[in-house]
Amino acid sequence: MIFETILxxxxxxxxxxxxxxxxxxxxxxxxxxxxxxxxxxxxxIIASIAVFSVLFHTHAFFDLILLIGILSFIGTTAFAKFLxxxxxxxxxx
Amino acid sequence: MSGSGEVIGAVLILIGAIFSLxxxxxxxxxxxxxxxxxxxxxSSTLGVLCALLxxxxxxxxxxxxxxxxxxxxxxxxxxxxxxxxxxxxxxxxRHHVPMTESTVQxxxxxxxxxxENMELDSEDLTDEVEQGSKPLPTN
Numbered sequence: 001m002i003f004e005t006i007l008x009x010x011x012x013x014x015x016x017x018x019x020x021x022x023x024x025x026x027x028x029x030x031x032x033x034x035x036x037x038x039x040x041x042x043x044x045i046i047a048s049i050a051v052f053s054v055l056f057h058t059h060a061f062f063d064l065i066l067l068i069g070i071l072s073f074i075g076t077t078a079f080a081k082f083l084x085x086x087x088x089x090x091x092x093x
Numbered sequence: 094m095s096g097s098g099e100v101i102g103a104v105l106i107l108i109g110a111i112f113s114l115x116x117x118x119x120x121x122x123x124x125x126x127x128x129x130x131x132x133x134x135x136s137s138t139l140g141v142l143c144a145l146l147x148x149x150x151x152x153x154x155x156x157x158x159x160x161x162x163x164x165x166x167x168x169x170x171x172x173x174x175x176x177x178x179x180x181x182x183x184x185x186x187r188h189h190v191p192m193t194e195s196t197v198q199x200x201x202x203x204x205x206x207x208x209e210n211m212e213l214d215s216e217d218l219t220d221e222v223e224q225g226s227k228p229l230p231t232n
Contacts, residue, residue, distance in 0.1 A: 006103040010110035010144075017110075017117035024120050024129075032126045032185035039177050040120060040133045044113055046170065047144040051106055054148050059158065065145070065166040073173040077180055084184035 007055045014048045035079045042072030098154030105147025112140030125193040126185050134178030141170055 021044065024037040046065050053061040078088050119132025145167045152158045186201065 003099045003103050006107055010106050013110040013114045017113045020114075020117035020121050030126060030185065030188075030190045032181055032188065032190055033129065036126065036130060036133045036178070036181050037120060039174075039181070040116065040137050043137050043141050043170070043174060044117070046166070047109055047113055047141045050141075050144045050148040051110070054102060054106065054151055059152070059160065062160050062162040062166065066162055066169065069166055069169050069173070073169075073177055076177040080177070080180040080184040084187050 004055065007051055010051050011048060011055075014044050014051065018044050018048075031079075031083055035076060035083070038079075039072060039076045042068060042076075046072075098151050101154065102147045102151030105143050105150065109140045109143030109145075109147060112136050112143060116140060124195070126190050127182060127192065130178050130182050134175050138171065138174040141174075142167060145170070 021037045021040045025034050028034045116132050116136040123129045149163045
């Protein structure tokens with residue numbers, strides 16, 4: 001009983017963290033702020049999926065952790081390259 | 094036996110969630126994209142590592158189930174989160190995102206000015222080559 005309560009409290013803290021990052025996404029002055037906050041949202045989603053899999057006591061969500069980690073990294077890298085040079089894939093050099 | 098797994102998992106997951114919340118507070122309150130990257134990369138990575146490690150230890154102790162996928166996830170997040178933060182900071186600097194007013198010193202400024210001039214020169218050269226002073230190879 002205490003275990004489930006602690007897990008629900010951890011989920012509430014993670015939701016608060018995601019909402020704070022959403023504030024930064026909406027308000028952020030530059031594009032780099034928004035991309036950085038989006039990366040933080042992806043990492044918080046990974047942590048909350050881990051907490052969900054403990055709460056439901058199932059192994060089925062572990063693939064999702066790996067998948068969201070890879071997708072978040074690829075998206076952040078593509079956005080960073082796009083902001084830096086204006087293209088994602090360079091053909092020269 | 095399952096009680097100890099629950100205790101270890103709950104403590105690690107709670108520590109991870111608190112670190113994630115602290116990182117989000119820093120991400121809201123810090124004044125600059127370069128200072129915000131500290132909050133967004135370091136403590137956020139520590140928080141998600143604590144949460145994933147708590148999940149792994151909970152399933153290992155209470156079920157005896159060792160998940161190699163979770164190990165891969167921990168390794169991948171630990172490997173890629175600082176790299177992503179570094180790439181965002183570099184793109185922000187080269188995109189001339191302004192620093193905050195209380196910045197004391199900017200050591201990269203001279204270095205990047207020299208490099209940008211060199212890159213401009215080389216781009217001009219390639220443009221001259223592409224505009225026809227050198228014949229195109231026929232295929």
